[in-house]
Amino acid sequence: MLTYLIRRLILVLPVALGVSIICFLLVQIAPGDPLTAIMPVDATAEEQDAMRAAYGLDKPLPVQYAIWIGNLIQGDMGRSIATGRPVAGEVFGAVKNSLLLAVSAAVIAFPIGTALGFLAGYFRDTWVDRAVTAVSIAGVSVPNYWLGIVLVIIFSVNLSWLPSMGAGPGGSQDWSWDWLHMRHLVLPAVTLAVVPIGIVARTVRALAGDILNQDFVDALYAKGMSRFDVLRHVARNAAATALSVMGLQLGYLLGGSILIETVFNWPGSGFLLSNAIFQRDLPLLQGTILVLALFFVAMNLIVDVVQAAIDPRIQRT
Amino acid sequence: MTKLVDIQNLNVCFKGKRTVHALNDVSLAMEQGETLALLGESGSGKSVTLKTLLGLLPPKRTQIDGKIAVNGIDVMSLRGKALQRYRGGEVSMVFQEPALALDPVYTVGHQIAEAVMRHKGVNKAEAMSTALDMLDRVRIPSANRRLHTYPHELSGGMRQRVMIALALACRPRLLLADEPTTALDATVQIQILLLLRELQKEFGMGVIFVTHDIGVAVEISERIAVMYAGQIIEEGTTREIIRDARHPYTRGLLAANLHDVARGERLNAIPGAPPALEVRPESCPFAPRCPVAMAECRAALPPVFHPSDRRRVACLRAAEPIAAE
Ligand SMILES: Nc1ncnc2c1ncn2[C@@H]1O[C@H](COP(=O)(O)OP(=O)(O)OP(=O)(O)O)[C@@H](O)[C@H]1O
Ligand code: SF4
Ligand SMILES: [Mg+2]
Numbered sequence: 235m236l237t238y239l240i241r242r243l244i245l246v247l248p249v250a251l252g253v254s255i256i257c258f259l260l261v262q263i264a265p266g267d268p269l270t271a272i273m274p275v276d277a278t279a280e281e282q283d284a285m286r287a288a289y290g291l292d293k294p295l296p297v298q299y300a301i302w303i304g305n306l307i308q309g310d311m312g313r314s315i316a317t318g319r320p321v322a323g324e325v326f327g328a329v330k331n332s333l334l335l336a337v338s339a340a341v342i343a344f345p346i347g348t349a350l351g352f353l354a355g356y357f358r359d360t361w362v363d364r365a366v367t368a369v370s371i372a373g374v375s376v377p378n379y380w381l382g383i384v385l386v387i388i389f390s391v392n393l394s395w396l397p398s399m400g401a402g403p404g405g406s407q408d409w410s411w412d413w414l415h416m417r418h419l420v421l422p423a424v425t426l427a428v429v430p431i432g433i434v435a436r437t438v439r440a441l442a443g444d445i446l447n448q449d450f451v452d453a454l455y456a457k458g459m460s461r462f463d464v465l466r467h468v469a470r471n472a473a474a475t476a477l478s479v480m481g482l483q484l485g486y487l488l489g490g491s492i493l494i495e496t497v498f499n500w501p502g503s504g505f506l507l508s509n510a511i512f513q514r515d516l517p518l519l520q521g522t523i524l525v526l527a528l529f530f531v532a533m534n535l536i537v538d539v540v541q542a543a544i545d546p547r548i549q550r551t
Numbered sequence: 552m553t554k555l556v557d558i559q560n561l562n563v564c565f566k567g568k569r570t571v572h573a574l575n576d577v578s579l580a581m582e583q584g585e586t587l588a589l590l591g592e593s594g595s596g597k598s599v600t601l602k603t604l605l606g607l608l609p610p611k612r613t614q615i616d617g618k619i620a621v622n623g624i625d626v627m628s629l630r631g632k633a634l635q636r637y638r639g640g641e642v643s644m645v646f647q648e649p650a651l652a653l654d655p656v657y658t659v660g661h662q663i664a665e666a667v668m669r670h671k672g673v674n675k676a677e678a679m680s681t682a683l684d685m686l687d688r689v690r691i692p693s694a695n696r697r698l699h700t701y702p703h704e705l706s707g708g709m710r711q712r713v714m715i716a717l718a719l720a721c722r723p724r725l726l727l728a729d730e731p732t733t734a735l736d737a738t739v740q741i742q743i744l745l746l747l748r749e750l751q752k753e754f755g756m757g758v759i760f761v762t763h764d765i766g767v768a769v770e771i772s773e774r775i776a777v778m779y780a781g782q783i784i785e786e787g788t789t790r791e792i793i794r795d796a797r798h799p800y801t802r803g804l805l806a807a808n809l810h811d812v813a814r815g816e817r818l819n820a821i822p823g824a825p826p827a828l829e830v831r832p833e834s835c836p837f838a839p840r841c842p843v844a845m846a847e848c849r850a851a852l853p854p855v856f857h858p859s860d861r862r863r864v865a866c867l868r869a870a871e872p873i874a875a876e
Binding site: 448449450452453454455456457458459460463467470471544545546547 | 602605607635636637638639640643644646648651652653654655656657665666669670701703714717718721
């Protein structure tokens with residue numbers, strides 16, 4: 235198991251390098267000159283060149299990449315062109331907020347999705363199954379920004395129970411675990427949880443249904459096991475696949491919440507990303523995409539390792 | 552002494568998309584420690600008989616009538632804890648595909664120990680030592696190491712040995728073996744058969760051995776019951792069946808195997824196919840394939856003829872001298 239872990243960790247390095255190259259190039263390919271966004275319209279050619287040199291944008295691409303990577307390893311992601319603040323601080327602040335939102339959504343979605351999926355799989359082809367299937371299809375297909383807006387109208391506008399904007403009172407950026415802050419989390423987290431509830435429920439239903447149809451379930455009953463014991467066996471059989479789906483869902487939740495963060499004005503990575511795009515803030519864009527992509531790579535690694543750890547059928551060497 | 556098995560007029564019908572009358576008036580009795588082969592071609596109801604004995608059929612889609620007593624226990628009235636004690640404790644089962652009948656994500660030792668803990672109320676360590684002892688008894692080499700392996704790390708023959716160890720770990724009075732050698736290579740088949748025969752003597756339990764292979768049936772059992780279309784159409788000692796089969800179906804099976812007494816032959820040597828069981832047979836179900844059928848055979852179910860004690864044949868012409876054929 236340890237050698238497997240080490241091997242997987244070593245294998246991640248080239249992937250991470252590839253991801254960084256793609257992040258770097260992607261932004262280069264994007265149309266538009268980042269300087270036009272921040273320079274006065276009447277700037278002279280000399281002034282533009284000076285600015286370009288200041289950001290190192292006059293050097294050839296490989297050199298730019300090497301400098302970027304070199305700084306990156308030292309924790310320096312450059313400065314935002316729009317605000318002049320260090321990119322690293324902006325990105326990590328935003329990713330922390332997004333992670334908070336994503337994990338909260340996951341904490342809501344995964345147990346509910348698992349429970350619903352198990353029920354549907356166990357009571358396959360009954361009304362329970364049909365109800366769960368309807369819920370999960372609805373969850374996956376309802377556009378979640380629309381749902382977010384509906385929830386805001388009900389709970390913020392009409393009932394005034396929960397706030398609809400930001401991550402804390404008065405747009406505060408400092409998170410703390412008190413109700414004053416946490417109430418800001420409720421609506422976006424619930425909205426974000428709806429899709430993964432559907433996906434997890436569908437996955438677990440299929441897994442549980444398939445496993446319950448296997449011969450060993452009969453064999454378990456035949457040796458005197460109770461219904462509860464059988465469900466324990468089913469859960470253990472489904473665990474590896476279910477966990478890997480959940481791990482990837484967490485990755486999507488982190489990177490895919492741009493719309494939700496916009497609807498709720500949540501100061502997360504999606505929010506930052508859309509700002510960076512509209513302001514053509516190259517360093518900020520690169521930094522945000524890179525951190526999100528690396529998070530995805532890390533998530534994949536964790537999923538693989540956990541899967542290998544709990545499923546004996548997976549080759550661990 | 553109470554009979555080990557006493558099945559009376561058992562009827563099993565599956566409702567659902569398709570109705571299947573899987574068992575039609577099956578009666579069967581076994582004494583303690585007897586070995587019975589249940590012989591018949593695919594779809595004749597062998598597995599359904601075993602599953603009914605363990606109460607394993609899906610209750611919602613299955614209609615079951617009749618009486619089943621095992622060791623005097625009324626099986627169909629068992630529920631909850633009592634049913635769990637009965638399954639695996641009184642009666643246990645070895646399945647056709649050991650690869651599918653073991654849970655892939657638990658070690659074989661754990662799977663045996665789990666049953667031992669349930670039935671003997673011992674702790675995990677004691678249960679594991681019982682499991683080890685059982686692996687030794689089914690002659691698995693270096694059992695100590697095998698205890699902690701997963702099913703997919705074992706060969707088919709080894710897996711079936713594990714399955715047998717699991718089934719016998721709680722010393723059941725009756726072992727149900729559903730074609731336990733069909734999925735295995737020929738040489739391994741013989742080893743498993745020999746093992747089962749030895750263990751049967753050692754443990755003294757009764758065995759119902761399901762097979763479609765008359766050679767295997769002869770090898771393993773004292774008595775043979777032949778099934779066709781969800782009925783037992785002939786029953787007797789192995790000797791009686793070989794020497795003096797009365798039912799044309801049994802005789803057909805034997806004839807097909809005479810020139811090739813070795814095992815491995817499928818029971819497809821009789822032309823034609825068994826009836827679909829969408830409706831309950833009202834006349835002799837073998838009539839369409841029977842070389843000596845008469846008009847009366849198609850009019851009503853043939854009467855059961857008892858040539859001697861515990862011997863029966865469900866055929867109109869069973870009493871005729873055999874030369875008539
Ligand atoms: N759970 C079920 N639901 C519906 N029909 C079933 C079910 N189990 C068995 N049957 C039907 O009952 C009949 C008898 O099946 P059974 O499995 O007992 O045959 P078998 O003698 O064991 O044959 P084989 O040699 O193929 O195992 C078949 O027609 C089968 O399709
Ligand atoms: S009852 Fe008639 S049809 Fe059926 S097996 Fe006997 S002879 Fe053949
Ligand atoms: Mg069968």
